[in-house]
Amino acid sequence: MWSFRGAGGARGAEVTQPEVRSDPVGRATRRGGWRAAKVAMRRVARLGRGAVVGLLLAVHAVAAFEPITVGIAIGAATALTGYLSYTDLYCRFAECCREKQPLNASALKLELEEKLFGQHLATEVILKALTGFKNNKNPKKPLTLSLHGWAGTGKNFVSQIVAEHLHSKGLRSNFVHLFVSTLHFPHEQQIKLYQDQLQGWIRGNVSACASSVFIFDEMDKLHPGVIDAIKPFLDYYEQVDGVSYRKAIFIFLSNAGGDLITKIALDFWRAGRKREDIQLKDLEPVLSVGVFNNKHSGLWHSGLIDRNLIDYFIPFLPLEYRHVKMCVRAEMRARGSAIDEDIVTRVADEMTFFPKSEKIYSDKGCKTVQSRLDFH
Numbered sequence: 001m002w003s004f005r006g007a008g009g010a011r012g013a014e015v016t017q018p019e020v021r022s023d024p025v026g027r028a029t030r031r032g033g034w035r036a037a038k039v040a041m042r043r044v045a046r047l048g049r050g051a052v053v054g055l056l057l058a059v060h061a062v063a064a065f066e067p068i069t070v071g072i073a074i075g076a077a078t079a080l081t082g083y084l085s086y087t088d089l090y091c092r093f094a095e096c097c098r099e100k101q102p103l104n105a106s107a108l109k110l111e112l113e114e115k116l117f118g119q120h121l122a123t124e125v126i127l128k129a130l131t132g133f134k135n136n137k138n139p140k141k142p143l144t145l146s147l148h149g150w151a152g153t154g155k156n157f158v159s160q161i162v163a164e165h166l167h168s169k170g171l172r173s174n175f176v177h178l179f180v181s182t183l184h185f186p187h188e189q190q191i192k193l194y195q196d197q198l199q200g201w202i203r204g205n206v207s208a209c210a211s212s213v214f215i216f217d218e219m220d221k222l223h224p225g226v227i228d229a230i231k232p233f234l235d236y237y238e239q240v241d242g243v244s245y246r247k248a249i250f251i252f253l254s255n256a257g258g259d260l261i262t263k264i265a266l267d268f269w270r271a272g273r274k275r276e277d278i279q280l281k282d283l284e285p286v287l288s289v290g291v292f293n294n295k296h297s298g299l300w301h302s303g304l305i306d307r308n309l310i311d312y313f314i315p316f317l318p319l320e321y322r323h324v325k326m327c328v329r330a331e332m333r334a335r336g337s338a339i340d341e342d343i344v345t346r347v348a349d350e351m352t353f354f355p356k357s358e359k360i361y362s363d364k365g366c367k368t369v370q371s372r373l374d375f376h
């Protein structure tokens with residue numbers, strides 16, 4: 001049984017207004033002084049590490065109008081400065097949940113374009129979905145992505161990249177949670193227990209960090225109904241039992257629908273059309289219906305599809321020979337080796353391709369590239 005993992009969160013600064021004596025003569029000047037001091041202190045908050053500058057400004061501003069309150073200003077600003085450096089220091093050593101941290105969309109785009117091969121649709125949709133969601137200060141529901149495709153086409157790989165852009169420690173982050181169906185929910189007789197555990201886990205972790213990320217791998221091996229336990233969290237509710245799930249992100253990974261995606265990719269190929277011409281509208285509706293009607297998709301007759309709670313069905317196309325070669329080269333670079341085209345060809349030639357007649361798509365995608373490279 002797994003248990004709730006708590007997480008540290010950043011705390012908000014509290015600056016209390018000092019008591020002002022009722023002195024009609026000095027009130028105006030004090031107000032002016034305080035206003036200037038408040039501006040300076042706001043600067044302190046914004047500067048963080050350069051807080052000393054703000055502190056001095058605050059002292060000068062107040063001193064010019066009302067020397068008596070200098071002490072209070074120093075006290076408040078020092079407390080704030082101390083607090084900020086404490087938070088700064090704390091977050092350097094422990095991981096903080098930075099809910100408001102914006103997404104670096106151009107860095108994510110660059111990384112996907114450089115590292116993810118042959119997946120123009122996934123790249124485009126993931127970028128669009130995440131940028132839109134993270135730019136929205138008040139999302140109405142959590143973001144839910146369902147990634148579908150053949151084995152070894154990059155679903156886990158992308159999830160890892162996305163996780164790193166949302167929480168810098170990626171899959172090692174306290175705020176990113178990976179569930180693997182065969183590991184975490186193996187027994188069909190215990191569906192009720194899994195549902196309770198899942199609800200408790202998600203509730204606890206979203207309470208600790210609203211921008212938590214939950215990745216469910218092997219959805220096609222999940223017993224039907226388990227995932228419906230989290231339906232209330234994915235819906236358009238402002239809060240469920242005092243917790244708002246609206247800033248969380250849920251990612252489902254599945255091989256279900258891989259056959260449908262391959263069929264459409266193959267139709268394009270046979271018609272002499274470019275792979276890059278395949279559009280989301282060619283695949284998304286087929287995928288959502290196919291997954292809903294597939295008993296082994298983890299989303300069979302699921303309320304998540306019924307209620308339109310999955311924001312995007314993202315197809316991963318089967319990888320071709322040229323993509324496998326790109327994976328081999330990427331792996332060589334990652335190992336710090338020089339690119340040897342003979343080895344690249346040999347590794348790619350060892351992979352098996354389908355359909356039998358045309359042999360276009362790698363049946364394991366790029367999945368065994370790393371282990372095969374060890375032999376060369």
Ligand SMILES: Nc1ncnc2c1ncn2[C@@H]1O[C@H](COP(=O)(O)OP(=O)(O)OP(=O)(O)O)[C@@H](O)[C@H]1O
Nearest residue numbers: 115116117150151152153154155156157327366367
């Ligand atoms: N499209 C791709 N571009 C670049 N590398 C890829 C791609 N697909 C797979 N890889 C490489 O192959 C490895 C295995 O792929 P990954 O685990 O992402 O496959 P998957 O789609 O999640 O498969 P499965 O459905 O079997 O879990 C990745 O770690 C990555 O190195």
